[in-house]
Amino acid sequence: MNGIDVAGKTVLVTGGAQGIGRAIAERFAAYGARVAIADVNEEAGAALARTLAEAGREALFVRCDVSRLDEVRGLASEVRAKLGAADVLVNNAGIFPRADLMGTDEAFWERIMGINLKGAYLMCQAFVPGMIERGGGSIVNIGSTHARSGDPAAMAYAVSKGAVVTLTRNLAKGLAKHGIRVNCVQPGWVASEGETSRLRATGTDPDKLFAEASSRLPMGRIQTGEDIADGVLFMASGLSSQVTGQVLTVDGGLSLR
Structure with a gap:
């Protein structure tokens, strides 16, 4: 009987130093996985790896800019040498x-696409060979509800996440024969560190805004990183052994409006 069977498996989480990524890394570690954390934030990433190790978990931090091929290849080499070929890849970075459209210059566009889309493609290209050698694996891409609804004020971001859904479905078709499942988890509005910082930078009180928004959501609250982590854990585990090429939306009913 399949279940949450990630104990002893190697799980790599990009953007895993904080926010949603940190919650994902902590969730897998709690279930006994060997966790590799990739991030450009060296201080936060190293601190999380130490915290997990102190709790008796096996954890590794590797600094990596996922938009750079050389760094992605270096990450793949180090993870394989220290933890073994990855069983689960979570493209969260x-x-x-x-x-908006007129406020998006070429450099802005390329930076977002480089991390959000190219980064996921490079990571898959680097880690899929190891999964094929092992006879299977699971890739979970982190999307956004903006992929479906769009957001004129965050145009490039919304487009990048729409492309992540397409990438997910293409890879799912191509890799199923190798026993590799590829799925996407789409968060709604998450009260993450990044979102909180962004709101404060605009002069908005995030606690007040989240409270007001929660009262309008069908499930009654804004999502947390832990909510998204649970969705990722499901998609990566044996509980979803016959699920591939799918999008799981974790938004408390936000997209029902």
Whole structure:
């Protein structure tokens, strides 16, 4: 009987130093996985790896800019040498600066696409060979509800996440014959560190805004990183052994409006 069977498996989480990524890394570690954390934030990433190790978990931090091929290849080599070929890849690294069409210049566009889309492609290209050698694996891409609804004020971000859904479905078709499942988890509005910082930078009180928004959501609250982590754990585990090429939306009913 399949279940949450990630104990002893190697799980790599990009953007895993904080926010949603940190919650994902902590959730897998709690279930006994060997966790590799990739992030550009060296201080936060190293601190999380130490915290997990002190709790008796096996954890590794590797600094990596997922938009750079050389760094992705270095990450793959180090993870394989220290933890073994990855069984689970979680492409969570992403940025979400806001700008509309006319406010999006070429450098802005390329930076978002480089991390949010190219990064996921490079990571899959680097880690899929190891999964094929092992006879299977699971890839979970982190998307956004903006992929479906769009957001004129965050145009490039929304487009990048729409492309992540397409990437997910293409890879799912191509890799199923190798026993590799590829799925996407779409968060709604998450009260993450990044979102909180963004709101404060605009002069908005995040606690007040989250409370007001929660009262309008069908399930009655804004999502947390832990909510998303549970969705990722499901998609990566044996509980979803016959699920591939699918999008799981974790938004408390936000998209029902």
